[in-house]
Amino acid sequence: MRVCTSTMQATLLTQAMRVQGEYSAALIQQGSGTKSPSLAGLDGQAGLAVSLEADMAASERLVSQAETAASMVETGYGALADILDIVEAAKVDIASSINGTVTDTTTLRESAVDWRESVATLLNTTFGGLAVFGGNGATAAPVDLSDPAYTPIVGVADTDYYQGNGADWTLMVDGASGVTYGVRADTSGAEKTLRALSLLAGMTTSPPDTALMRDAAVLLDEAVAELAAAQDTLSGQADTLSAVIDSQTEFQLYAESALESVAKVDVAAATATVSQHETVLRASFSALSSLTSLSLVDYVR
Amino acid sequence: MAITSISSIVHTARSGLMATQTAMSVTSANITNANTVGYTAKTADTAATVVGGRVAGVSVVGIGNAVNTALMKEVMGATSESAYDATLASYLNTLLNALGTTDGGAPLETVMTDLMTTLSEAVNAGGSAQSTSDVTDALAAWAATLQDASQSVQATRTTADAAIGETVEEINALLGQLDDLNDQIARATATGDPTADLLDSQRVLLEDLSGFTDIRYFNTGTGELHVYSGGGTPLLTSSARTLDYTPFGTLTADATYDPASGGVIPGITINGGDVTSSLGGGELGALITARDTTLPAIQEELDALATGVMDALNAAANRATPAPAPPSLTGTTAVAGADPFSGTGILSVLAVDANGEVVSATDIDLSTITTYADLVTALDGAAGVSAILDANGNVVLTADTAGTGVALTGETTVTADGRGLSHHLGFNNVLSGTGAADLAVADTLGAHGFPTALPASTTVGDTALVSGDTAGLQALWTALDDPIAFDAAGTMAAADRSAVGQIAAVIDDVADTTNAAADTATLSAQTLATLSDAFDNAHGVNVDEETAKLLALEQSYQAVSQVMSTAQDMFDSLVAMMN
Numbered sequence: 001m002r003v004c005t006s007t008m009q010a011t012l013l014t015q016a017m018r019v020q021g022e023y024s025a026a027l028i029q030q031g032s033g034t035k036s037p038s039l040a041g042l043d044g045q046a047g048l049a050v051s052l053e054a055d056m057a058a059s060e061r062l063v064s065q066a067e068t069a070a071s072m073v074e075t076g077y078g079a080l081a082d083i084l085d086i087v088e089a090a091k092v093d094i095a096s097s098i099n100g101t102v103t104d105t106t107t108l109r110e111s112a113v114d115w116r117e118s119v120a121t122l123l124n125t126t127f128g129g130l131a132v133f134g135g136n137g138a139t140a141a142p143v144d145l146s147d148p149a150y151t152p153i154v155g156v157a158d159t160d161y162y163q164g165n166g167a168d169w170t171l172m173v174d175g176a177s178g179v180t181y182g183v184r185a186d187t188s189g190a191e192k193t194l195r196a197l198s199l200l201a202g203m204t205t206s207p208p209d210t211a212l213m214r215d216a217a218v219l220l221d222e223a224v225a226e227l228a229a230a231q232d233t234l235s236g237q238a239d240t241l242s243a244v245i246d247s248q249t250e251f252q253l254y255a256e257s258a259l260e261s262v263a264k265v266d267v268a269a270a271t272a273t274v275s276q277h278e279t280v281l282r283a284s285f286s287a288l289s290s291l292t293s294l295s296l297v298d299y300v301r
Numbered sequence: 302m303a304i305t306s307i308s309s310i311v312h313t314a315r316s317g318l319m320a321t322q323t324a325m326s327v328t329s330a331n332i333t334n335a336n337t338v339g340y341t342a343k344t345a346d347t348a349a350t351v352v353g354g355r356v357a358g359v360s361v362v363g364i365g366n367a368v369n370t371a372l373m374k375e376v377m378g379a380t381s382e383s384a385y386d387a388t389l390a391s392y393l394n395t396l397l398n399a400l401g402t403t404d405g406g407a408p409l410e411t412v413m414t415d416l417m418t419t420l421s422e423a424v425n426a427g428g429s430a431q432s433t434s435d436v437t438d439a440l441a442a443w444a445a446t447l448q449d450a451s452q453s454v455q456a457t458r459t460t461a462d463a464a465i466g467e468t469v470e471e472i473n474a475l476l477g478q479l480d481d482l483n484d485q486i487a488r489a490t491a492t493g494d495p496t497a498d499l500l501d502s503q504r505v506l507l508e509d510l511s512g513f514t515d516i517r518y519f520n521t522g523t524g525e526l527h528v529y530s531g532g533g534t535p536l537l538t539s540s541a542r543t544l545d546y547t548p549f550g551t552l553t554a555d556a557t558y559d560p561a562s563g564g565v566i567p568g569i570t571i572n573g574g575d576v577t578s579s580l581g582g583g584e585l586g587a588l589i590t591a592r593d594t595t596l597p598a599i600q601e602e603l604d605a606l607a608t609g610v611m612d613a614l615n616a617a618a619n620r621a622t623p624a625p626a627p628p629s630l631t632g633t634t635a636v637a638g639a640d641p642f643s644g645t646g647i648l649s650v651l652a653v654d655a656n657g658e659v660v661s662a663t664d665i666d667l668s669t670i671t672t673y674a675d676l677v678t679a680l681d682g683a684a685g686v687s688a689i690l691d692a693n694g695n696v697v698l699t700a701d702t703a704g705t706g707v708a709l710t711g712e713t714t715v716t717a718d719g720r721g722l723s724h725h726l727g728f729n730n731v732l733s734g735t736g737a738a739d740l741a742v743a744d745t746l747g748a749h750g751f752p753t754a755l756p757a758s759t760t761v762g763d764t765a766l767v768s769g770d771t772a773g774l775q776a777l778w779t780a781l782d783d784p785i786a787f788d789a790a791g792t793m794a795a796a797d798r799s800a801v802g803q804i805a806a807v808i809d810d811v812a813d814t815t816n817a818a819a820d821t822a823t824l825s826a827q828t829l830a831t832l833s834d835a836f837d838n839a840h841g842v843n844v845d846e847e848t849a850k851l852l853a854l855e856q857s858y859q860a861v862s863q864v865m866s867t868a869q870d871m872f873d874s875l876v877a878m879m880n
Binding site: 164 | 335336342393394397398400401402403404406407410411413414417418420421422424425426427428429432764767768769770771775778782801802804805806808809810811812813815816819830834837838839840841842843844845846848849852
């Protein structure tokens with residue numbers, strides 16, 4: 001075959017430049033750890049890479065919100081336990097007063113004022129600025145016993161002390177509606193507790209109002225059952241939230257490895273490719289050098 | 302036997318010296334031009350001079366080369382194809398980089414994920430003023446990012462359009478040069494001068510021209526080159542035709558080249574006649590394809606994404622209502638009172654007080670309404686609410702009593718577009734626009750408030766808008782998470798995908814198109830390299846070959862000189878003999 005001198009040189013040079021280009025691309029892969037800086041270089045999986053990025057971000061958001069929610073549920077559970085302790089203590093003292101073992105009910109009335117305040121404070125518990133018992137999105141204290149509309153009487157539920165929101169805390173997981181969590185301060189157990197303690201705090205002590213004390217004891221009995229049920233609900237929610245966190249964390253691990261296989265290169269493989277291209281490039285340059293150094297003129301003199 | 306003389310020997314030898322000198326000058330030119338682009342190795346063709354039936358010397362009858370014209374045509378075709386593919390790939394690559402990169406991710410995906418995060422945070426924050434303001438900002442960011450993407454497409458189209466202008470100028474310059482060469486070749490042919498070098502120049506120009514556009518060419522009987530466009534429009538005949546094109550300037554999605562339906566982009570003309578459709582292939586063909594087909598297809602895909610997401614969000618938003626209910630609701634869809642109206646379902650029009658309690662409620666059966674004027678009358682008849690059709694043709698609902706607001710609920714369907722009535726009239730739209738280029742947060746959103754809640758009751762005295770209720774926001778989040786029916790657009794078929802899924806699909810489509818274009822470009826560049834190497838190897842200069850020729854010529858020159866010297870000796874001997 002006949003060859004043209006300049007074409008031969010140009011072809012060899014072009015080939016060398018192509019190898020140099022591949023060498024440089026391999027170096028960039030080695031340096032950056034990604035298959036290609038352009039989405040077109042991901043073997044047709046650009047869409048998957050974009051989806052996975054979005055899924056990862058959404059999952060991270062969900063885990064972070066679910067962790068906050070789980071902490072709020074835990075805080076709520078603890079606060080309810082404290083309220084139950086107060087209620088149990090109150091029941092013991094009321095029983096003593098009704099049985100006549102304690103004749104001075106002034107102490108009970110004073111205790112009731114303190115208990116009422118303690119329960120209200122516990123229901124106003126916040127977590128990171130969020131009112132745990134205040135309903136969805138609440139940041140302000142949900143219980144205000146000094147609300148003028150709040151006038152508790154025996155036999156009538158009264159939640160006028162409640163300043164929080166009417167909807168439960170909601171977390172968007174997937175599907176049509178969110179997962180609700182938390183217990184609100186206007187729940188029946190809390191209302192009965194506050195009503196019973198308010199009645200005791202306002203009772204006449206001389207003569208002791210035994211009927212009222214009995215009513216309060218009944219209310220507190222009901223409240224104990226209801227608050228315990230609320231605790232069960234919270235405990236169920238904690239399980240759900242922790243399942244969400246677990247499954248999402250697991251998903252993130254999967255998504256991360258999937259994303260890695262779509263967009264990243266194996267560094268060891270990239271290093272091997274670099275040295276392979278380096279060898280070829282050396283050979284290319286050497287071929288170019290032997291072509292240019294070989295001339296008929298050198299042999300005919 | 303004829304008698305030869307010493308002088309005839311000298312004469313013959315002299316012709317040999319002259320022919321060798323000419324051959325050496327050809328070889329010298331070959332070696333000198335070994336690296337000149339398009340130069341082909343020439344040879345001095347010699348023939349024996351025959352006088353009276355006898356060889357009386359040698360003469361150079363021509364300097365030339367026989368070029369493989371079939372191969373040359375293939376090289377031209379490959380040049381055009383390679384330029385087309387490379388140009389298209391480069392434009393797509395520019396656009397793809399604007400839509401996203403491997404490291405930086407895709408801005409469209411990032412803002413959509415942000416929007417969903419912000420919505421879920423607003424759900425978690427009970428739809429507080431701050432959280433819904435964040436959602437509004439995220440919606441604005443989504444709209445702005447789609448506008449940016451759309452602008453990138455249009456900026457790339459504008460660049461292509463400007464490049465068409467430059468390419469047309471290049472083509473005109475080349476045609477002018479080819480026209481001049483035609484004249485020079487004609488003159489050389491007439492005077493019997495060699496034309497091989499002029500033909501080399503002609504071939505280089507033709508190859509350049511092929512890079513710009515597809516061409517057909519042939520030589521007339523008189524040796525004149527005629528060039529036609531790929532579509533058969535004469536570009537160079539007895540004189541060069543001038544292509545005319547003025548770039549349009551900054552292109553928008555609406556600006557199209559569509560002579561049949563009155564597109565605003567002008568065509569490329571020759572003497573006023575539009576020849577755009579006959580100028581395919583090459584860089585120019587690729588620029589026209591990019592401007593009129595490839596890039597508009599991507600714009601359509603972005604538009605379908607924009608409207609699909611907008612409709613899904615607006616549909617969800619119109620089922621909800623802002624809390625507290627706004628004192629007045631203004632529609633964003635212009636209607637005419639006399640226009641016919643057809644719909645089904647029961648619409649509940651509520652007047653709601655500051656606590657979210659229903660003050661008055663009226664049910665309207667849409668199947669009984671036949672015109673928009675009737676609809677406005679029916680709405681106006683609702684207790685606690687007045688309705689008018691304003692000067693812009695938008696329906697405006699206003700609560701009659703200060704401190705109360707308007708809320709709409711109920712499952713309704715307007716026949717014309719299958720939307721709920723509130724969505725149809727655009728009362729609680731969150732986004733407005735007709736495509737990616739003009740997507741924006743709805744003007745009325747600020748005045749109405751963000752639709753966060755779903756009315757819980759339509760009974761007077763009941764609480765319709767529960768504090769902390771975020772069912773509306775949840776519906777917006779779900780609208781983005783659930784599959785949306787996206788229309789077929791560009792090269793993408795209609796499909797049900799989530800918002801992020803569709804974004805990923807659009808980017809995947811552009812990336813695949815870019816990748817395919819790059820692969821095609823690599824392949825056609827290789828084809829071109831193979832063909833043009835084959836041509837150059839067949840016809841280019843081999844320096845060693847020329848060196849060998851030079852040696853042979855040198856030896857030949859020495860031998861002929863020896864003949865001269867011998868003849869001189871013979872003559873000297875003859876003269877000595879005579880003396």
